[in-house]
Amino acid sequence: MYILPFAGIGGTERHVLALVRNLKQRHRLCVLSPRGPGADMFRSEGVGFYEIMALEFDRNFFAAVASLRSRLDQAIRESGVSLIHVHANIGLALLSRLMTRRHRPAGHRLPLVFTAHGAHEASATLEYYIDCRLANRVADAVICVSGAEAARFRDLGIIPSKLHLIYNGIDEPRWNLSAGQLRSRYGIAREAVVIGTVARLERVKGVDLLLRAFAEAAGDTVYGHRNIVLAIIGSGSEECELRALARALGVADRVLFMGMIPEASACLPMFDIFVVPSRHEAFPLACLEAMAAGKAVIATRVGGIPEAVVDGETGILVESEDVPGLARALRGLVADPDRRRALGAAGRARYEKMFRGSDMAARTEGVYFHVLAGRDSGKGEPAGERSGKDPGDRKIELPGEPEIGRYVTT
Structure with missing residues (x-):
């Protein structure tokens, strides 16, 4: 049973969708989530869905607590x-643990x-602290989607035996339209260099920084390519402010606000450069989708992004909030199509090696088997029981990284 706190079409929902698509042939799955545009994605997969x-x-x-309890009982039944x-x-994990205590298949409590x-957001440090403390009490296993996140949990005192690092993964992208067809649909010249991003239009995603860097690059006559376009896919509370910023910067005629597109990755073929300008991230799926599409990536050095994008090899990393640095990276790639192609090819190879959805699902399935085996044998560490080991001594497995060794101390 998968339980989500929202049902948009963001990274968390697409992460679970990849798990569902890769595991539904081997397991009986169901999903609990609120109403939202992402709910239809799960219904279309033919698994049980409970709103x-x-x-x-x-x-x-x-009322929400009562709804959760009712649907949990129904789904379990x-x-x-x-x-x-x-x-x-x-919070959903805590409530689920409390509400399912009376459901004990084969005499055991349900693993979580x-x-x-x-x-x-501004409260991130407090949220991580609360997550860690409650996870120690209610979860049998905690999965982090990047080494950066795993390190935060380790430093906050997560029980070492509970912690698992499994990178986000995505399924092989498929496109119905070619780059030329997409550009024709959106009124973009075939010869233009298209810089693209896919993000919620919220401050944390840094689209305002990208607009400022784009304006700086577009106003530079040195690098010799005047026909550049910025395509922004997504919606959010800052859309009006970002449109106003584009006008104030004098680049509104070169910026295309494309709105929310359910399958945004379908637009990737028309991009030449993909940018992730976020102020904070865990491990963005949009970055992996661009790599899978063979696109050169420019991204900020935050969260787990440096674990996906190898600076100078599969893309270019810049510091968060560094608008001049981002502008320099844009200018360099706009002027150098050969380098764009080389970075894109290397990114595609890294995706194939490390970030396939099927690999993520298989590793997650391994965690399921691990906690189920511990429950059935009676040797598993119950939620809330410390192992006695120093969390600082924890070695976290980095899947799919044979070039740096099977285990890496974070």
């Missing part, structure tokens, strides 16, 4: 649930796995 109310402490909290996997919200998907 719950969004868990918001400032609105309808008790109808789908024969033997394991619960909660994503992105430790929790995957953290990053915290990006």
Whole structure:
């Protein structure tokens, strides 16, 4: 059973969708989530879907708790649930643990796995602390999607035996339209250099930084390519402000706000350069999708991004908030199509080696088997019981990195 706190079409939802697509032939799966555009994605996969109310402490909290309890009982009764996997919200994990105590298949409590998907706002440090403390009490396993996240949990005192590092992964991209067809649809010249990004239009995603860097690069006559376009896919609360910023910077005629596109990766063929300008990230799927599409990536050196993008080999990394640095990276790649192709090819190879959705699903399935085996043997470490080992001594496995060794101390 997968439980999500929201059902948009962001990274968390697409992460779970990849798990569903790769595991549904081997397991009976069901999904609990609130109503949202992402809910239809799960329904279309033919797995059990149970709608719950969004868990918001400032609105309808008790009604949401009642909704969760009712749907948990229904899903367990109808789908024969033997394991619960909660994503992105430790409060849902705590409630799920409390509400399922009376459901004890074969005399055992239901194992619970929790995957953290990053915290990006001003309260991030507090959120990580709470996640770690509660996960120690209620989760049998904690999955982090990047080494940077795993290190934060380790430093905050997660029980070492619970911690698993499994990189995000995506399925092989498929496109119905060619680059030329996409450019024709959106009114972009075939000879233009298209810089693209896919992001929620919120401050944390740094689209304002990209606009400023694009304006700086577009106004530079030195690098010799005047026909450049910035395509922004996504929606959010800052869209009006970003449109106003593009006008103020004098580049509104070169910036295409494409809105929310459910399968945004379908537009990747028309991009020459893909940018991830985020101020904070865990391990963005959009970056992996661009690599899988063979696109040169420019990204900020935050969160788990440096674990995906190798600076100078598969893309270019710049510091967060460094608009001049981002502008220099844009100018360099706009002027050098050969380097764009080389970086894109290397990124594609790295995707094939490390970030396939099927590999992520297989490793996650391995965690399921691990916690189920521990439950059935009676040798597993119960939630809330410390192993006695120093968390600082924990060695975290980095899957798919044979060139640096099977184990790396973080």
